Amino acid sequence: MKWYFKLILPAIFIVAWEIAAILINNAFVLPRVGDVLTIFATPFADMFSFGSLAENSVISIYRVSLGFIIACIIAVPLGILLGRYQVFEDFSDGLIQILRPIPPIAWVPLSLAWFGIGLAAIEFIIVIGCIFPILVNTIDGVKRVKRSWIETARIYQANEWQVMNKVIVPAAGPAIWSGLRVGFGIAWMSVVAAEMLPGTPQGLGYLIMQTYGWGQVQAVIAGMIAIGIIGIVMDQFFQFVQKRKFGWEALDK
């Protein structure tokens, strides 16, 4: 496949947008492509006193990273424990299955009630959003570690800690990593949603909501595109590491 093949559809999309914008001729509904690109050309320029695109992006990335790291610190060790010891999984499975389908946005009222408006509420929503895919993938990865790999370690007198550390964690590594990848995607969506809450200072979600209030749709679209681009870059990072560190999984049959 030629490299430009993937670019054909986005190009058609942009052309269609531009034609539609000209026909509609109303910047409050659909601005011209050029108006949005202007914002990307000056990413550090303040927008209507709501801060610059770059500044708000950095804030959102910081928030998502914080929540994501907290979720990892909780979910990965917990998932290893639940995957390794059936009794813990049986004990907690009911609760996990009930909580898992609740979308992060449904936690908004409670998070506001518990933490008030501010960073804590946002982080809570991010953690709730991404903890389950990480947890479930980790449990699954640990459970699917081949029995002969664990028995080989036991034959060589490995203690339980060594079995965990030298066999189970590396063997489940690819599954854990793909859980992190999915989890980060959800965390990123959660942070933008959480930032749209009234009273949130800064962030891409905030930028979108505030500029919309002022009828600046080109800024709204620029914010959305920034969200998409950051999402792709992060996902590419996860895929890159997957190939470099866990390539053995695909090659090993």
Add this chain to the structure above:
Amino acid sequence: MTDNDKIWVRVEHSTKKFATRKGEVIALEDVNLEIHDGQFVCLLGPSGCGKTTLLRMIGGLDVPTSGTITIDGKVVDGPSPKMTMVFQEYSLYPWRTVAENVGFGLEMNGVPPEERLAEVMKELKLVGLENFADSYPYELSGGMRQRAAVARALATDPAIMLMDEPFGALDAQTRNKMQRELLNIWQETKKTILFVTHSVDEAVYLADKIVVLTPRPGTVHEIDEIDLPRPRDRTSVEFAQIRKNILHIIEELETGNQNI
């Protein structure tokens, strides 16, 4: 074959029952077996006769329902450092290089890296993989993978090697080559080997002693001493005669079982 009459493994009246959905299954019943120092013993029997279960119990991975198994006089209560096991399926760690795999047992026992590397290279040389130390298992052929598994087993210098159909998944040519190499290693290292197989040919080629198990519930039907000189010639009349006799016994055991 050996003057040393030390008994490494002693299985006494060992029975293994499994609970299944269809009720209790007796995998092994009243098995008695002795393995002397330096012997190459093959456990032979039809599939499902419990030979792998017996090997796993000796290896400390399974516990007999009744009876006792001792290694060097001590009752087995888990994997013993005197013993190691080579599995049928490919059990190398794919995230580790060949050298890291071979050094795994030493690493678990706290051997420092430099010392480990020297030992690993020695074993790799013995199995002819010295040029593949930094390769990953998925870069190796099936035969080379099992060679690496044998090297890993040898690295911790166990007295006894348990081998569960280690060449079962290999093509006939590779398999014959591996058998020859294993005999060389055995003669060089003077290990005691307990080798599970369902191939009569393999057992007659390798073993000092063939333990024939009956179909389920598995029990020792007979023990044959094979005193053909090595290297054995598969095309010789004597080899063919022994193989024929054992094949005949196994066939009888299987039809006998069907009549029940």
